[in-house]
Amino acid sequence: MGHIYLVRHGQASFGSANYDQLSPLGYEQTRLLGQWFANCRQGFGRVVTGGMQRHRQSADSCLAELPRALLLETEWQTDAGFAEFDHHQVLLRLCPEFADPAEFKLMMARQEQPLRAFEQLFRDAMARWMGGAHDHDYDESWPAFRARCVAAFERLCAQTQADGVQNCIVFTSGGTISALVQHVLGLDDQQVVELSMGMVNGAVSKVLHRPGQTSLAYLNNYAHLEWLGEAGSVTYR
Template sequence: MGQIHLVRHGQASFGSANYDQLSTLGYEQSRLLGQWYASRKQTFQRVIVGGMERHQQTADACLAELPKTLLPKGEWQHDPGFAEFDHHQVMLRHCPEFGDLAMFKQMLARHEQPQRALEHMFRAAVQRWMSGWHDDDYSETWPAFRRRTIAALERLDGEHSKQSTIVFTSGGVIATLMQHLLGLQDYQVMEMMWTLVNGSVTKLLQRPGEFSVSYLNNYAHLEWLGPPGTVTYR
């Protein structure tokens, strides 16, 4: 039986000019995950990196903590099928102010609870994207994103199905794959996106032609190794 470890990237740089970069804490979360794997002497026969810079940075920081004997000798594979949906576009179509970061921050600051206001805006933006009523507004629709992520998972099947694989990806991808495997509704995908921790691991078990969920959103390594404040969701 094979294993697939779906890793959500470390905390990215929300609020900066380029979100697709890990924050200082994001690098630390990635290193802590690597230290946890090293302590368990976890071996990987395949390393898959999604199509985002933050995926690559998480992989680099995490796997640098593992002895080379635990990692494959060949090149890591890159699969853009595990890239996140364009959250910037999704937010922008719902809230045009998001296009001007300074203006958007000012708008949030007027709310008594800015983080809660941001959450409500993002939920509404994702609902608009998932609804199918505005598909012409998006470069990738929700059904297309879902097909892409499922196809990426299915590419891990076949002759390598008895190996241990680690995939560095994003929360939207992981939540969508959970929908596929567990039969969840669209609204549950959106809810799950908000609960997945930066640097967490979702583990799948793999047999030829079959995937099942072993555990979801494990971040015990961050609680065990990291100081207070290491567990983040954005």
């Protein structure tokens, strides 16, 4: 049986000009995950990143904490099938006025609870994207995104089975992980939205696979961040 560890990237730079960049806390979150793996003597025969900068930065930060003996393959793979969907476009299709960053900041400044207001706005944007009535508005529809993620996952399962690799780690994003969990567990789309909103930065989910069968061992594990014991170490955006 093979094991695939799906890691959500550390906290990115929400609200900045370049979201695709880990924050200082994001580096710390993934470094602690690496220490947790090292303490567990958990090694990996294959490392895959989803092709985004925050994925590679998370991989570098995490795996730098592992002894060389626990990384059995030195060449890391990149598979854009594990890339995240375009959050920016999904939000703009609901609220075109946010193409001007000043409008977004003004809206947020008016809210008594800005984070909660943003989360509701994003749920509405996700509902529009996933509803199917506006697929032509998006460069990548929800069914296309989900199919891309599942294809990348199945491709990786087939490769690792053929090569005899038991443990593989993938550095990716919350939307991708949620789509894959939906595939494994048969969840409906609304459950995927809620799952995605609850994904913790730097958390890890573990999927077991053998030919013709997959199962979820654990989901959204962030024990390494609780181990740190500091306020603010657990983030979602």
